[in-house]
Amino acid sequence: MHSHEDGNTPGQSAASQVETLNPACKVEITDLRYLRDGVEIFNGLNLSLREHRIGVIGRNGSGKSQLARLIAGLAPADEGTVTVNGVAVAKERLQALRTVGILFQNPDHQIIFPTVGEELTFGLVAQGMPKDDAQAKARVTLEKFKRPDWYDRSIQTLSQGQRHLVCLMAVLAMNPGVIVLDEPFAGLDLPTTLSLTRYLDGVSPALIHISHDLDALADYDRVLWVEQGRIERDGPAKEVIAAYVAAMKGQGSSDDFADL
Numbered sequence: 001m002h003s004h005e006d007g008n009t010p011g012q013s014a015a016s017q018v019e020t021l022n023p024a025c026k027v028e029i030t031d032l033r034y035l036r037d038g039v040e041i042f043n044g045l046n047l048s049l050r051e052h053r054i055g056v057i058g059r060n061g062s063g064k065s066q067l068a069r070l071i072a073g074l075a076p077a078d079e080g081t082v083t084v085n086g087v088a089v090a091k092e093r094l095q096a097l098r099t100v101g102i103l104f105q106n107p108d109h110q111i112i113f114p115t116v117g118e119e120l121t122f123g124l125v126a127q128g129m130p131k132d133d134a135q136a137k138a139r140v141t142l143e144k145f146k147r148p149d150w151y152d153r154s155i156q157t158l159s160q161g162q163r164h165l166v167c168l169m170a171v172l173a174m175n176p177g178v179i180v181l182d183e184p185f186a187g188l189d190l191p192t193t194l195s196l197t198r199y200l201d202g203v204s205p206a207l208i209h210i211s212h213d214l215d216a217l218a219d220y221d222r223v224l225w226v227e228q229g230r231i232e233r234d235g236p237a238k239e240v241i242a243a244y245v246a247a248m249k250g251q252g253s254s255d256d257f258a259d260l
């Protein structure tokens with residue numbers, strides 16, 4: 001069991017700060033209604049998540065990414081509440097940055113700064129860490145991932161897989177209790193996917209992992225199947241995935257794109 005830390009404890013080395021991750025996960029979604037540009041995505045959604053490894057599956061356009069954004073506090077609910085570890089994530093933004101991190105499918109939508117060091121430092125400063133401490137922690141994080149020479153490296157010189165690793169390092173350095181993964185490895189080659197997945201499997205924060213790669217979620221504690229903004233099925237990974245595969249095979253055998 002790791003202890004909680006705020007990343008700024010006097011006397012604690014930056015190296016041990018990277019190690020002390022907080023595995024708490026308590027996501028509560030109550031009576032959620034959410035519209036995007038006038039389109040109703042969720043209405044009356046209730047969810048309570050406590051597990052350490054949660055998978056989210058569902059067809060294209062079912063609402064998975066919108067759910068990820070709501071849990072990360074990137075969008076406010078129109079009605080109802082979304083809290084993560086007691087934090088109203090869309091309203092209490094500073095606390096939310098300390099509580100929940102998100103990884104997107106495309107690292108270029110996430111990375112803002114020209115160098116790796118600046119990118120890692122930024123998230124920590126946004127959490128309230130003094131700049132010197134944030135830079136030190138960025139360096140320690142890079143050492144932990146065996147990339148100490150990346151601090152001054154230009155993002156432009158990195159491959160797509162390496163940019164994913166930058167985003168992963170930036171999120172882990174921020175030490176959130178919960179990380180939301182919105183198909184972060186789509187489009188990566190198999191060895192890169194496997195090594196990033198293996199790394200993620202071992203991290204302490206709770207994971208809420210959206211994926212079309214059902215094998216990646218097979219050992220998870222719980223899987224949610226989202227369908228048109230509703231939870232179609234929710235339970236142990238093997239059961240939910242098997243039901244989903246059976247239903248999708250039935251639908252895929254028709255050539256009707258009407259519901260895309």
Ligand SMILES: Nc1ncnc2c1ncn2[C@@H]1O[C@H](COP(=O)(O)OP(=O)(O)OP(=O)(O)O)[C@@H](O)[C@H]1O
Nearest residue numbers: 036037039041058059060061062063064065066067
């Ligand atoms: N800005 C928007 N305006 C209107 N509708 C939107 C907007 N953004 C998303 N939607 C709709 O919200 C629904 C859910 O989209 P979302 O991106 O969450 O799906 P998803 O399950 O993540 O799909 P995929 O697996 O393809 O990534 C879709 O029907 C989509 O068309």
